Each structure stands twice: as C-alpha cells, then as structure tokens.
Amino acid sequence: MKTLTMTWQDSVAKEMLDQHLVKEIPLSPQRNYASMIVLRECHSTAVLTTEGTVLDVELVRSGEEQEDLISRVVLQKRKQVAPERRTGRAFNRQLEVGEKCDYMNEMCGKCPDCLIYGFAASKGEGAQRARVMTDSGFAIRSYDGMQRSITLNAIKDTSAGGVAGSAFAEREHIRPQVFFPTVESTVDVTSAEFMYILRNILTTTRYGAESNRQGYVKNHLVAVLFGSGELLSNLSLTQKVYDRLYAKTGDKIHEFPLSLSEVTEATHSAMNDALEESYLPFDRLVGEDLNKFLGNVRDLWKSEEGNQLWQEQLKSDQQEYISNRK
Ligand SMILES: [Zn+2]
Secondary structure, three states: OOOOOOOOOOOHHHHHHHOOOOOOOOOOOOOOEEEEEEEEEEOOOEEOOOOOOOOOEEEEEOOOOOOOEEEEEEEOHHHHHHHHHHHHHHHHHHOOOOOOOOOOOOOOOOOHHHHHHOEOOEOOEOOEOOOEEOOOEEOOOOHHHOEEEEEEEEEOOOOHHHOOOEEEEEEEEEOOOOEEEEEEEEEOOOHHHHHHHHHHHHHOOEOOEOOOOOOEEEEEEEEEEEEOOOOOOHHHHHHHHHHHHHHHHHHHHHOOOOOHHHHHHHHHHHHHHHHHHOOOOEEEEOHHHHHHHHHHHHHHHHOHHHHHHHHHHHHHHHHHHHHHHO
16 A cells, blocks of 8 residues: 655645634634535435434425425434544544543543534533534435335244244335435634544445445535635525526436436536625635545545644644633
C-alpha cells in the first residue's frame, strides 16, 4: 500500500475550510453555518420503520410546481444521525478518545461526539447544544413504486427438530436505488470539527433496522454551502428535485429507478434556484473545487500522519473551548 505523507496544517482541505469556518469554537452562537447537501442512495433493501412492519410515510405535495399529493417514504432524522454518531464513536475508541463516554447512560461531555452532537447535563458538567442539524428526509418519488413486503420466515429453533412453530412476519422494505436528498448543517464548528462530521457522513454505510443484514446506503456529497443561515429544508429540496425530474420525463418518472447523475444534476439546479431566492449570501463548494477538496480529504484520511495531526488539532480546538467555558 502506498503510504502518503501529509500534514493537516498545510492541506488544501484545511485551507478551503478555514476561509469560511470559525477559528475557535465560540462561547456564544455566531451562526456560522456550513450545510452539506447529501444524496443518500439505498444500495440494498432497507427497513425504514419506526415501529412494527409499515414504512414511515408522509402525505405531501409532489413538487412546488407539481402540486398533486403523494405519499413519500420518510427517513427519520434520528435514523440519519444515530448511525453517524456510532461511526464517530467507534473511530474515537480506536484512537482511545472518550472511552468512558456512555451514550445510553452517562455521556462524558468531553469527547468529540458530546461536544459536536450535543449532550444533556449530568452531574455538574454543563450541557452542550448540538452543532449538527438534520431533519427527516423524503424520498423523491411516491411510496407505491418503491416498497416491497418481504415475508420473514423465522423458524423457532427452540422447538423440537426446529420445524414446528414457524412464525411469519411481513415487513415493508424500501427498494434499492431510492434517493433521499438531505441537508446536514453544522453551526459554529472549526475546520477540524467539520472534518469529523464529514467523516461520519462519508463512511457510514448502514441505516435502518436490521442493518447488519441490509440497509446499505451510499452518501454522495453534492455541495457544501457556507453562510450565516440555512438555505432550504429537506422537503423543499426534494420537491424542487421532483419538479425538475418531472419536467424532463413527465409521468414516466415513476417507471424506472432514477440514476445518480440525473438526480445530482437536478439537485444542483434546485440548489441554484434556492440560492437565487435566498435573502442571505452563500459561498458554495461545488464541481471541480469540491472534487479537489474531497481528493485531498481522501489522501489525508489514508495517511497516518495526516490523520494524527488532524486529530491533534481537533483535540486542541475542543480543549481550548472546555477551558474557556469554565
Ligand atoms: Zn462523550
């Protein structure tokens, strides 16, 4: 394997992020936003149910121009964040950071996960509000075309011979190649912290129930927007994307799986439209610049030294914040 020598300090990625993000974590909100527009693409069947056997759906308008009502499968907010936090926490454990942090019982209040995604107050330590914001995502097309019921034949292995007493359960699954256009926003994070959140998004591949067996999701980063607010909601983004795809294909939109390239193109166009409507200015990281940024990020994460230096920066950013906060 090729070993890359890289430093975080003079990486292109850091340079690009430093132009927009805060140099230190502010004690009071500055509303320095970075929004990642992410297309979440299911690569296998996935179970997106809150409880029970039926997919979470919501009745909404298909587009902003197309106003007919459709039922859309919903990718709940916590179903996006929870797996991404788990990725980050596992990464921290590898680095022996926040090992005592117990997500279910007592959070440490000091590790990157607590300080970035937030934690509730416990015993004397102040709480931290989340600096990553997400919302539930919506599938582009209607529910009818993308769900499939799969009967699970669970044989009770306790019964004699393992034959008698089969239990049948039917669960609705989402089909592969369904896209959820989503925006994940960070607020008042440093460049090193942004990299931590980005790593969790780009390297998490399992979402939904029974994710050890299915639910492979590929996250495609389409753009990053820097500004003092949020540009648009997930629903609005999805509706704008739908309008663009519908304008191209009409009712045929429901017939075949969508392609990544057409959804990406529609997402760019939807974003540009929202930028024109916006009252606030945004800087965007897209196209060749985004490719350059992501290429540099890959090199950095593959380099032991690069990783280490980035981690050191993350640690010092957060330690400074903890001591300033007191
Ligand atoms: Zn913690």
